[in-house]
Amino acid sequence: MTPNGLLQIGVFFVLILAITKPLGVYMTRVFAGERTLLHPLLRPLERACYVLCGVKESTEQRWTQYAGSLLSFSLFSFALLYAFQRLQGYLPLNPMGFGTSHAMSGATPMTPDLSFNNALSFTTNTNWQNYSGENTLSYFVQMVGLTMHNFTSGAAGIAIAVALIRGFARQTAAAIGNFWVDMVRATVYVLLPLSLAIALFFCSQGVIQNFHPYTVATTVEGKTQTIAQGPVASQEAIKMLGTNGGGFFGANSAHPFENPTPLSNLVQLLAIFAIPAGLTYVLGKMVGDTRQGWAVFAAMSVLFLAGVFVLYSAEQSGNPILANLGVPGPNMEGKEVRFGIPMSALFATVTTDASCGAVIAMHDSLTPFGGLVPLFNMQTSEVIFGGVGAGLYGMLLFAILAVFIAGLMVGRTPEYLGKKIEAKEVKMAMLALIATSAVILVFTGISSVADFAKGGYWNSTGAATTNLLNGGPHGFSEILYLFTSSAANNGSAFGGINGNTPWYNLTGAITMAVGRFFIILPMLAVAGSLAAKKRIPVTSGTLPTHGALFSGLLVGTVVIVSALTFFPALSLGPIVEHFLMWEGRLF
Amino acid sequence: MWRQLLPGLRMTIVLTILTGMVYPGVVTGLCQLFFKKQADGSLIVKDGHVVGSALIGQNFTRPEYFQPRLSAAGNDGYDPMASGGSNLGPTSKKLADRVKASVETFRKQDPEFTGPIPPDLLTTSASGLDPDLSPPSATAQIPRVAKARGASEQEIGHLVAQFTVDRDLGFLGEPRVNVLLLNLALDEHFPLTK
Structure with a gap:
């Protein structure tokens, strides 16, 4: 690790720390319906949304x-995106003719199974993509279909988190807020203004924003190069801010048109963590004790920093196999020169801590331990800052387990944030954890052995393992990564695997849906149950949850639960590959 | 049932218009107004036709040009219609074979350079469109380019230094050399005698 690399990581972390409070204060006011600086400008827009949708602002649910x-x-937004994708040939803003008979050769057709997978992927904030945008989708689908989902799936996540916080903050209440109001406020006051500013900054750095047909250039050596175009900056901003991560182009944020400079990359990194970090402050503020929010922030930070340093040192020490061939040094396979090792390591950690899934380095080409970190980050159910909203409600799930375990140890009824944690809350937390872990392990297991008829519908190349690019343990990691990323609603990939077959499109889609709704619904049930409870006063017997002790307990719970669930699978993939790599084994 | 479902439909339509049409429309307008060149792809026009984009790498195979990193985009590399990396893992035989072959080619092509090969030069980038080389990777090619152009190594080295960009704000990312811009400058300052 170099001093300059550590400086970049340090500066990033300090900036996140600095953003947390002001953004948290702002969001707290927004979701309480209080006036903010932007109200004179945006309040009419907010009200227009309610009128047009027939929502009564004062009604609670x-x-x-x-x-x-x-x-x-x-359901409706999923159906609309599915239709857009299937009908893109008949829709406007399609200069390259995708979905029509004069599309370029090599264009990926939006088949029913691919459209289903992708519509669910963007609805669940996963943004797993079994295609490359530049040779598959029209500007209309990218913009009206995908950019819209980038906003709404993020806004829905924030809404759920705020509803769960209300469960802790309220007492003897029947309602936990109004979904439509929370969602409109998240969109209008938080996501839209920030995205607009970030999009303009990206464009100043070189991110493109136009509706031109692709540019045909004649290169210096006289060859033809077709340069893809499109409305990228507007999507890029919300892609990061909403922790979506679905690339406009196949190369995602590694593409120079999505992320042209190290400076634009720093802003991308900040945009990923900003809202998840700010929401920890919202938690503290709404329950009336900001130390509670910082304790959660601290636990997330410990897990984040540990991940960065493992990944960074693994990539910096490089691949001994290439060193023996005469190319020593850090692992630059699948990385961009302008970003280098420290930024690539930082990005790979941040994007898998948060459920973003954008990449500036190809994760499939990371060293074994470099690839282990993203896998493990996602297997914690994305609670290390996590997706917008999703990170916080996921971490609160672990907080419930942590106080439950602590309660068992000292023989007291567990409490968190003034609420008794009882059988119902713990059952719901366990349901969420078991469901999401089970889909990952079950589908990974089946795909490792499933045999299909060659030339058949489900997987025309035959066995599900024929879709892998890499052999040996790394091939297994590709399957494990696919289902882990889907369940965690992350969307980054070990991209060597060909997921565009009905088998992977369907199982991936199921995994994404379970990963989203089997956490959201139990957490909303917890919110409802907690809101109905009385607040209990703090006594000398209360486990304090605002200090280092609790942060440590929370970190321990996250690591132990995730490690116990996934250690066997990780051993078969990256861990054994690490030892084989140092032995010089090739597959 | 409908009382629950109907706002979902209306909200889908309203937010589609707001975030999927109005917002990108406003961004497009502002970007085209303030940052026209960037918004259109930082294209480089020479003698009336587009030779490429300053941000998108392109293939150079002739000895008189600096050659970019390897690229896994498309069949011949640097195809913006199929951006992406090789996705080969660290224990991949394909990766080892590929690196072995490119080391041999490189040593044959640049016999004057005897040091260890910089790690970015013979690896594929993430995008397959990486416009940059690390300064050591550009320096390694100076003797070959100088010879092919009948210029001194010092002159070419000077040009490389001139096109070397430092880290952003002095600490972000890595120093780099844009291959296309460097090669265009080569043609301008050290034209090939036909």
Whole structure:
């Protein structure tokens, strides 16, 4: 590790620390319906949304109604995106003719299974992509379909987190807020203004934003180079800010048109962590004790920094196999020169801590321990800052388990943030954890052995393992990464695997849906149950949850639960590969 | 049932218009107004036609040009219609074979350079469109380019130094040399005698 590399990581972390409070204060006011600086400008827009949608701002919902509203929105927006993708040949803003007979050769057709996978992927904030945008989707689908989902899936996540915090903050209440109001506020006051500013900054750095047909250039050596174009900056901003991560182009944020400079990259990194970090402050503020929020922030920071340093040192020490061939030094396979090792390591950690999934380095080409960190980050259910909203409600799930375990040790009824944690809360937390872990392990297991008829519908190349690019343990890691990323609603990939077959499109889609809704619904149930409870006063027997002791307990719970669940699978993949690499074994 | 479902439909339509049409439209307008060159792809026009983008790498195979990193984008590399990396893992035989072959080619092509090969030169980038080389990777090619152009190594080295960009704000990312811009400058300052 170099001093300059450590400086970059340090500066990034300090900036996140500096953003947390002001953004947290702002968001707390927004979700309480209080006036902010932007109200004179945006309040009319907010009200227009309510009028047009027939929503009464003052109505509050029980948790079941809140969940019903979320499901209804997810259903309609999913269906609309599916239709856009299937019908893109008939829709405007399609200069390259995708979905028509004069599309370029080599264009990926939006088949029913691919469209299903992708519509669910963007609805669940996963943004796993079994295609490359530049040779698959029209500007209309990218912009009206995908950019919209980048906003709404993020806004829905924030809404759920705020509803869960209300469960802790309120007492003897039947309602936990109004989904439509929370969602409109998240979009109008938080995501839209920040995205607009970030998009303009990206464009100043070189991110493109136009509707031109692709540019045909004649290179210096006289060859033809077709340069893809499109409305990228507007999507790039919300892609990071909403922890979505779905690239406009196949190379995602490594593409110079998505992320042209190290400076634009720093802003991308900050945009990923900003809202998840700010929400920890919202938690503290809303329950009336900001130390509670900082304790959660601290636990997240410990896990984040540990991940960065493992990944960074693994990539810096490089690949001994290439060193023996005469190319010593850090592992630059699948990385960009302008970003280098420290920024690539930082980005790979941040994007998998948060459920972003954008990449500036190809994760498939990371060293074994370099690839282990993203896998493990996602296997913690994305709670290290995590997705917008999703990170916080995921971490609160672990907080419930942590106080439960602590309660068992001292023989007292566990409490968190003034609420008794009882059988119902713990059952719901366990349901969420078991469901999401089970889909990962079960589908990875099946795909490792499943045999299909060659030339058949489900996987035309035959066995599910024929879709892998790499052999040996690394091939297994490709499958494990696919289902882990899907369940964690991350979307980054060990990209060597060909996931665009009905088998992987369907199983991946199921995994994404379970990973999203089997956490959201139990957490909303917890919110409803907690809101109905009385607040209990702090006594000498209360486990304090605002200090280093609790942060440590929380870190321990996250690491132990995730490690116990996934250690066997990780051993078969990156861990054994690490030893084989140092032995010089090739596959 | 409908009382629950209907706002979902209306909200989908309203937010599609707001975030999927109005917002990108506003961004496009502002970007085209303030940052037209960048918004259109930082294209480089020479003698009336586009030779490429300053941000997108392109293939150079002739000895009189600095050659970029390897690229896994498309069949011949540097194809912006298929951006992406090789996705080969650290224990991949394909990767080892590829690196072995490119080391041999490089040593044959640049016999004057005898040091260890800089790690970025013979690896593929993440995007397959990496416009840059690390300064050591550019320096390693100076003797070959100088010879092919009948210039002194010092003159070419001077040009490379001139096109070397420092880290952003002095600490972000890595120092780099844009290959296309460097090669265009080569043609301008040290034209090939036909």
